[in-house]
Amino acid sequence: MTHTPLDAPTGFTPADDERHAGQWMEGYWAETVPWAKRFALVIWAYYGWMIYQQFEIYFSGMVVYQSAIIHIGVLLLYSPILFLGYFCFRCGQDLERALAGQDQLLLEKAFRYLHRFLILSLVVAVLWLWSAAIEWYRTFQIMSELQYTL
Amino acid sequence: MESISNDSAQELAENDENQGLWLTEQLLEQLRNSARVGMPLMLLCIIGGISAAGFLLFSLFWYWMRHHGDFYLLEGGNLYKVLNLLATSIMIYLFARGIIEGNKAWRLLRSSETDDDALLEGTERLSKMFRWLTIWGIFYLAYPILQKVWSAFVGLLARPAQF
Numbered sequence: 001m002t003h004t005p006l007d008a009p010t011g012f013t014p015a016d017d018e019r020h021a022g023q024w025m026e027g028y029w030a031e032t033v034p035w036a037k038r039f040a041l042v043i044w045a046y047y048g049w050m051i052y053q054q055f056e057i058y059f060s061g062m063v064v065y066q067s068a069i070i071h072i073g074v075l076l077l078y079s080p081i082l083f084l085g086y087f088c089f090r091c092g093q094d095l096e097r098a099l100a101g102q103d104q105l106l107l108e109k110a111f112r113y114l115h116r117f118l119i120l121s122l123v124v125a126v127l128w129l130w131s132a133a134i135e136w137y138r139t140f141q142i143m144s145e146l147q148y149t150l
Numbered sequence: 151m152e153s154i155s156n157d158s159a160q161e162l163a164e165n166d167e168n169q170g171l172w173l174t175e176q177l178l179e180q181l182r183n184s185a186r187v188g189m190p191l192m193l194l195c196i197i198g199g200i201s202a203a204g205f206l207l208f209s210l211f212w213y214w215m216r217h218h219g220d221f222y223l224l225e226g227g228n229l230y231k232v233l234n235l236l237a238t239s240i241m242i243y244l245f246a247r248g249i250i251e252g253n254k255a256w257r258l259l260r261s262s263e264t265d266d267d268a269l270l271e272g273t274e275r276l277s278k279m280f281r282w283l284t285i286w287g288i289f290y291l292a293y294p295i296l297q298k299v300w301s302a303f304v305g306l307l308a309r310p311a312q313f
Contacts, residue, residue, distance in 0.1 A: 021171040028273040035280035042287035049291060102170050111180045118187040125194045132198070136205050143212060 029095055036092030043085035050078055080124055087117035178269075181259050185272075188256035195249045203242045210235055230300065237293055244289055248282035251275050 021029075054071040094110035097103065214231060223229055258272030 018172050018174050021173050024270055025173070025273060026171060028270070028277055031274075032277035032280060035277055035284050039280050039284045039287065042284055042291065045291055046287070049294070098171065104172055104174065107171055108174070108177050108180065111177060111184065115180060115184045115187065118184055118191055122187060122191045122194065125191060125198065129194065129198045129201075132202065136201070139205075139209070143209075 026099060030099055033092050033096045033099070036088055036095070040085040040089035040092065043081055043088065047078065047081045047085070051075060080120060084117060084120050084124060087113045087120060091117060173269075178262065181269075181272075182263060185256040185260035185262075188252065189260060192249055192253040192256060195245075196253070199242070199245050199249060203238075206238050206242075207235075210238065230304075233300075237289075237296075241286065241289055241293065244282060244286035248279055248286055251282055252279035255279050 054074060058068065058071050091110050091113040094106050094113060098107035098110055210231070223232065252275075255272045255275035255278075258268040258275065262269035262272055
C-alpha cells in the first residue's frame, strides 16, 4: 500500500509551454479582489433598496387595488440581480483564496464565475434597455402632450 | 537507497517548480471567452448610458425651460434643480469612466492570445473597471437617500413655527 506524500502536487501539472503568472499579473489580480467584492455588495444593496421601495409603495396606500402579489412579482423579476452579486462576490473571493494559497484550480474557478457574471449582466442589460426604452417613449409622449396644451 | 533519495529530491524539485499560479491555456481561453461576452456588454452599456444620460439631461432642462421669469437660486426649488443636475452629471461621469475602462480591458484581453502586454494591461484595466463601477454604484444608491434627506430637510423648514 503506497501513501501519498504530504508535499505531493494538488492535481495540477502545468504543460511544458505554459508559464508562471508572475508578480505583476498577481498584483493586478490582488487589486481586482476588493473591488469585485465591493461591487457585489453594492449590487445586493441595490436589491435591498428595491425591497424597501416596494414596501414603501405597498404601505403608503397611494395606489388603489394593489395586492402584495404584484410587489412580490416585481422582486422576483429582479431576483437575477442577486445572482449577479453572488457571481461577482465568488469571483473576488476565489481569486483572493487562489492568490493566498497559490491554488491554480481555484484561480480558474474564479474566472469561470467572472464569465457567468458577464453573461448574466448581458441578459440584465438587454432587459433593462428594453424596459427603459418603453418608459422613455411614454415620457416623451407625455412631454409632447403637455407642450401642446400650454 | 541512493536512487530512492535522488527520486525524492527530483520530485521535490518538480513540486517546487509547479508551485505558484500559471497562465494555463485553459485560463487564457477562459479570459478570451469572457472578453467575447464583455465586449458586447460594454457596447450595450455605452448605448444605454448615452441614452439614459441624454434622456435625464433633456428632462431636467425641459422642466427647467417651462419656468418663465428670472432665475433665483433660493426660490422655486431652483437650488434643488441645480444640485440635481450636478448629481446627475457626476453619475454620468462615473458610469462612463467604468464602462470605458471595461471596454479597453475586454478589447485588450480579446487580443491577448499573441500579446502578453495586452494581457497584462487588460488585467490591470479590469480592476479599474470594477473600481469605477463600484464608486458609481455607491453614488447611484446614495442619490435617492440624499433626495429623501433633502425632502425631509425642506419639509422641516416649511413647517410653521409653534410659537
